[in-house]
Amino acid sequence: MRTRMAIWSGKMAGILSKSMGNDGTTIPGVVARKVDPLFLRHLRKTAKTIIYITGTNGKTTTANLAAHLLRFAGKKVIANLEGSNMVTGLSAALVRQTPLVGWRVNEIAVMEVDEASLPKVVSECAPDYLIVTNFFRDQLDRYGEVDLLIKKMKESLRTFDIKLILNGDDPFVHRFSSLQKENIYVGLDANACPFQSYSMAESKYCPECQNELTYTTIHYGQLGHYKCSCGFSRPEPNFSVEKVENGIQGVRLSVDGVSYPTTLKGMYNAYNALLAITMCRTLGIDSKYIQDGLVSYHKGNGRMQEFSINGVKWKLNLVKNPAGANVTLSEYMLTKEKKQFIFCLNDELADGEDISWIWDIDLEMANRSEVDIYIASGKRAYDVALRMKYAGIPSEKIMILPNLKEAVFYTKSKALPTYVMATYTCLSPLISILSRETDKLEKGDENIGTATIPLLPRYLKPVWGQRKYHMFKKTMRMAGNYASSRRNK
Ligand SMILES: [Zn+2]
Structure with missing residues (x-):
């Protein structure tokens, strides 16, 4: 009865919060946990197999992709795809996806879990599988903190009978092997991938x-x-990538002789795709379903998202830490075409208030003759410009435009391919600005950049503005939710 009360009050709180214009993403979880403090343990009632995905970078993409592939293969899946990955966020997803009476029977739960929250989450509900992507210093966290974090995570898993899917290419992730669980390793072969090399701020x-x-091959970090x-x-991988190539829609992986075209942009996504593929293969999903599922996947906003403005290609990627920024840059600098580069940096809570991590980014690598102009933007545009100057970029190529809109409009006028990298709170305004500029919006076909309402009739055009407002609200909600969950920690 108490559990039922928790679900009802959680649902009610979610509805109330939404009606008052709040985000409501984690509220149902917060309220349900007030009534039933260990609410997440009920996840077991709704899913036969539970998968958690954790790590510094790539967990959102891996989780979303795995959930999509499993659904595509006909499995009933419960997931926390809103990106609320702490214990309240997972509880909220459970409240939202549970009916008023009884429990929905899902086959699989796919949950993205924040690294620091993993011990708490596991103590309430242990998974059957844990996927670990990688560990990088998040902004200012030093090696010691990563070390401590991994120790705590390992300790929380010790007594449970679980299977681990580990990125064996990361020595930090390999530490989970000492838990003596059933380990499934993934990795990239020595010459699988043409990552651009950059100086490494990570510990080796x-x-x-x-x-x-001693390294014989370094993919990145x-x-x-x-x-x-x-x-x-x-460790010798159980699933290894022989080759990663740029395909038509995204990267194409060849895993143990099977070719998997994906819609994911960016070489570094090879790891995320590989982990999702491995998860599905381990659960016995036929590779035909995985192949078809991969090409039908469209990923979330601001992750190597493409826009077409006046026939010119724009690319936008979220960066949170030096490792993420370095792979983004190496991806952006792959081609020798003439281009423009924008770095938008804010220092809100969700971005990280201390911005000194930008000094660990290998901006030196981006100092290329083919880059026409470097725009420093966002609230900390001046710090970005200073960093660019120290990277040896000629001052006459650096332009400071703190206002995001001005930065976009100035760059647009040059009509060159433009590569944008942005921190968390710059992302939603940028998506909103770029979506408004996107060519295809006027033509009525599927537009890149905004959420599409495929059956939107032409005469409903006046509500397009409204739709954008919703999009904006949705992305703002993400930002708000992130900030509030940080505070709750
Ligand atoms: Zn050693």
Whole structure:
């Protein structure tokens, strides 16, 4: 009865909160947990198999992709696709997807879990599978903190009988092997991928004995083929990528002789796709379903999102930390075409108030003759410009335009391919501005950039403005939710 009360009050709170114009994303979870403090344990009642996905970068993409592929293969899936990945967010997803009476029977739960929240989440409901993507220093966290975080995560899993799907190319992730669970490793072959090399701010030291690791191949950051004199070395992967290529819609992976075209842009997404593919294969999904599922997947906003403005290509990617920024840059600088580059930096709570992490980005790598202009934008545009100057970029190529709209309009006038990298709170205003400029919007076909309402009749055109408002509200909600969940920590 108490549980039922928790669900009802959670649902009620969600409706009330929404009607008052609030986001309501985590509210149902917060309220349900007031009534039933260990509410998340009921996840077991609604899913036979529970999968958690955690790590620093790529967990949202991996979780969304895995959920999509499983649904595509006909499985009933419960997921927290709103990106609320702490215990209240997971509880909210459960409240929202549970009917007023009884429990919906899903086959699989696919939940993205914040690294720091994993022990709490696991203590309430242990998963059957845990996927670990990678560990990078998040902004200012130093190695010691990553080390402590991993120790805590491992400790929380010790007593449970679970299977681990691990990115074996990351020595940090490989530390989970010592838990002696059933491990499934993934990795990229030595010559699988033409990542652009960049100087690495990540630690390359053995997590077991602190000696320097020897690498025969580095894909990016500390990810690659490593070994240590103490015997710690990259595990032989159960699923490995032989080749990653740029296909028509996105990267194409060849995994153990099977080709998987995807809609994911950016070489670094090879790891996310590989983890999702491995999850599905482990659950016995036929690779035909996985192949078809991958090409029908359209991912969330601001992740290597493309826009076409006056026939010119624009690309936008979210960056949160130096490792993410470096892979973004290496992707942006792959082609030798003439281009423009914009870096939008804010210092709100959700972006990280301390912006000194930008000094760990390898902007030196982006100092290329083919880049026509470098725009520093956002509230901390001057700091970005200073960083660019120290990267050796000629001052006459650097332009400071703190206002995002001005930055976009100035760049647009040059009609060159434009690559934008932005922190969290710059993302929704940018998507809104770029979507408004996107060519295809006027033609009525599927537009890149805004959420599409496919059956929108032409005579409903006047409500388009309204639709944009909803989009904006939705993205604002993401930002708001993130900030509030941070505060709740
Ligand atoms: Zn060692």
